[in-house]
């Protein structure tokens with residue numbers, strides 16, 4: 157492990173001048189300089205719009221510019237002046253568009269007119285909105301509702317999401333997977349069992365009171381850069397930050413605040429991590445067990461010497477269950493196993509445990525590095541165990557902080573987008589709308605892929621997103637996707653899930669959140685929930701990309717009216733005219749969260765969801781916070797570390813992408829330029845494999861299930877990455893993920909631990 161002060165020289169700081177240059181570049185590339193710059197002034201501010209990029213909290217007292225490099229890029233990407241007109245689609249067949257790169261498809265600009273695929277010409281051709289709704293409705297009415305899937309990517313507002321789930325249930329299914337199924341579903345499964353909350357317990361103000369921050373598997377400088385402000389402020393108070401990540405990610409090493417003239421003009425930047433533990437991918441259960449073991453040992457010594465306890469014994473006795481079994485399991489683990497599995501030295505873990513053990517209140521932040529493993533749920537439960545040992549849930553400055561991805565992905569679940577009927581407000585829907593909601597469990601993302609592949613799913617409606625690119629097992633999924641009877645995509649930009657399509661296919665262009673949404677009662681406001689469970693109003697500021705665009709809400713209502721029988725309690729038209737009426741319905745459906753929704757949703761900083769665990773009220777079955785004894789320290793049983801020639805691949809995001817949206821082929825922070833077809837590998841592994849830097853290889857999935865999964869044309873790069881690990885980009889490497897390779901309890905694809913082998917490509921093959 158490198159000491160943090162050695163790191164700065166090698167790893168570019170997040171933020172700084174390069175960040176400003178990158179934003180300006182994207183604004184100009186999209187010819188969005190004027191509209192973009194005006195929009196940025198109100199981004200994430202009370203009275204303004206909520207960023208369409210990440211879900212990080214929006215403070216009540218924002219910075220002058222409350223946006224980050226990537227938020228600004230997302231704004232520019234949405235407000236681009238580029239357009240895909242009806243003429244564009246008449247010039248290109250979909251077969252031709254399939255050969256375009258992901259970047260080129262989206263870079264064409266905003267979709268402008270509703271389209272229907274014509275099988276004779278192989279082109280998307282304009283269609284009237286009303287005709288599209290009628291045809292889609294007619295198709296859906298001929299199908300068994302159980303064979304249709306209504307997917308959502310996490311951008312749609314609370315209002316649109318509520319109507320979408322109502323449409324699905326009136327039609328007759330719970331097949332409502334969303335992007336969380338590939339993301340933080342591990343959190344939603346793990347935390348209800350340990351602390352009785354499906355969401356994190358940390359609010360923004362806690363960062364001002366914490367004494368230590370632990371950071372697991374989250375790339376803050378790229379994925380949620382505004383959180384860097386909170387980290388920087390904490391560092392200025394002297395708060396230690398201990399990071400566990402296989403890679404030295406620049407935002408976690410150092411930060412130049414592009415909004416601070418002092419930071420920008422003076423040399424040197426805020427060092428973020430005070431200790432950096434470069435563990436092996438999938439090494440977190442072992443590392444966390446090691447930290448817990450150190451605390452137990454230190455507590456033994458404290459008790460013997462009659463010093464102050466290291467464990468919060470009072471908290472453990474009063475509030476928790478399962479401590480003894482947990483303690484036993486941890487004491488039984490050997491340091492040999494912990495070091496081998498985590499890839500960290502005992503001394504590193506002791507140092508980290510000492511810092512954590514000395515801190516009054518600690519926050520644990522985490523992301524995809526924990527959720528996207530076979531034992532992703534256990535990863536999070538181990539983090540929860542570590543916090544419970546010192547009573548770090550339910551006190552100021554402490555808690556668990558999953559950093560969510562899409563800007564409203566958490567909120568969608570709150571208003572009923574879920575495939576799990578027990579989590580949806582079905583009784584309330586029945587009472588309010590007088591129908592019998594379906595009780596059959598719906599399909600999660602993985603089940604949906606399975607259904608598409610085995611032919612039991614016939615229709616796919618996508619409210620945003622790029623499903624065939626984001627999901628695993630790309631090759632099989634793409635082939636099966638073409639056999640769907642109906643694909644309907646509601647989207648802002650063209651992507652692969654539109655050019656590959658079903659037998660009947662519709663592409664319906666919608667307004668983005670930044671665009672003014674004018675309905676019968678005037679311009680409409682929508683709302684979103686951030687990562688910390690705060691709900692915000694979002695006021696659009698930009699002119700629509702095309703006069704033919706409709707809002708997601710209007711499109712959902714249009715399709716629903718053409719599909720499900722009229723019901724005078726379900727007032728689609730009135731709701732489209734006035735979104736405040738939808739908020740009233742949300743408040744009636746889920747009053748414990750949304751009471752007085754319309755009165756409260758302009759609250760600066762958002763109004764907060766109740767989180768019982770913050771008050772040490774545990775909504776678990778036994779009404780206690782639960783320790784979970786780890787049954788294993790192996791996070792990825794399918795990716796053995798000791799098989800010769802096998803590397804454990806983690807799929808990563810670059811600095812210049814938002815999920816499957818690829819802004820450019822560069823990854824400034826990792827010093828990769830002009831290509832995404834690379835593999836980051838350890839120099840010693842390369843030597844052992846007899847391969848050289850720059851060699852072009854084929855990666856094949858190293859599992860024995862009879863399926864050949866390969867990605868060709870990957871150039872090897874040596875990188876500071878643990879032995880036995882490899883890194884490469886999502887979504888290019890998704891063809892390597894077997895569909896069954898997912899978190900055991902949450903079904904989140906295990907995208908951070910894919911076992912692969914490399915073979916050198918003959919020059920003649922390239």
Ligand SMILES: Nc1nc2c(c(=O)[nH]1)N[C@H]1C(S)=C(S)[C@@H](COP(=O)(O)OP(=O)(O)OC[C@H]3O[C@@H](n4cnc5c(=O)[nH]c(N)nc54)[C@H](O)[C@@H]3O)O[C@H]1N2
Nearest residue numbers: 226373374375379400437438523524525561562813814815
């Ligand atoms: N600019 C930008 N912002 C985004 C997104 C984007 O694509 N671009 N996507 C959004 C979405 S939907 C999401 S979910 C979030 C994702 O944001 P993150 O949660 O940050 O997810 P990733 O970028 O996939 O990578 C997570 C980090 O985990 C580390 N890691 C990999 N394997 C392990 C492991 O086994 N253990 C540990 N401890 N660490 C590991 C990687 O090195 C990487 O630094 O960001 C959101 N924000």
Ligand SMILES: Nc1nc2c(c(=O)[nH]1)N[C@H]1C(S)=C(S)[C@@H](COP(=O)(O)OP(=O)(O)OC[C@H]3O[C@@H](n4cnc5c(=O)[nH]c(N)nc54)[C@H](O)[C@@H]3O)O[C@H]1N2
Nearest residue numbers: 309335338339620621622626646647649807815816886907
């Ligand atoms: N290998 C690997 N796979 C992964 C991951 C990984 O780390 N590794 N991460 C997973 C994660 S965390 C996630 S969240 C998923 C992401 O999966 P998705 O959410 O399905 O994918 P996105 O790339 O975010 O979707 C981009 C598309 O959304 C549409 N869009 C953008 N804005 C709007 C809007 O306002 N309204 C509508 N209707 N459409 C809009 C545009 O057409 C754009 O092309 O991918 C998952 N897949």
Ligand SMILES: [Mo]
Nearest residue numbers: 335339561562
């Ligand atoms: Mo995500």
